[in-house]
Ligand SMILES: [Zn+2]
């Protein structure tokens with residue numbers, strides 16, 4: 001299995017365009033999944049092209065939460081690939097869902113955590129007081145991974161929910177951890193909690209923030225994986 005960061009505000013491979021937002025592609029033997037779309041369809045299109053991923057080859061689109069830096073390219077995706085199956089948290093407005101339905105009829109509102117594709121993929125639903133979001137856990141014989149868009153519900157809460165749902169430990173974490181406004185002291189607490197859970201490797205990006213990236217790197221040392229747009233991970 002391979003994960004490619006296809007949209008990110010952190011630069012990595014200079015062939016890819018850097019822009020605020022997040023998206024990644026999961027190349028799994030069973031399904032090709034696009035997790036989020038970034039903000040701008042033209043940048044998503046360019047980066048998918050650079051990664052040689054035809055939009056029509058995507059089987060599943062997961063939209064983590066309703067912020068535009070994660071779903072801005074969604075209309076373009078369903079327009080280009082009406083056969084894709086789209087998963088959205090059930091806080092999406094009817095209007096947003098309706099826009100997607102103009103091109104695509106396979107839209108699934110996620111009301112609780114669910115498993116797909118013979119239990120290899122698990123969509124984990126979490127919420128804080130004002131937003132619901134979905135994260136993707138993937139279980140493979142090699143590793144259990146979790147991909148989170150913005151972690152508005154708190155990354156440790158999301159991991160707890162994922163572990164509870166899949167009844168196994170998460171070993172590798174990808175995505176945005178939303179620690180831009182968090183104090184150094186609290187980031188250190190979060191990093192230590194992550195480290196003390198069974199998490200082995202961490203590949204944060206997007207809204208994690210420079211301070212948090214530094215503190216996480218100190219805590220995870222060689223198990224901190226450098227992420228950013230164009231980064232590829234073989235798992
Ligand atoms: Zn967000």
Ligand SMILES: [Zn+2]
Nearest residue numbers: 067069150207
């Ligand atoms: Zn975001």
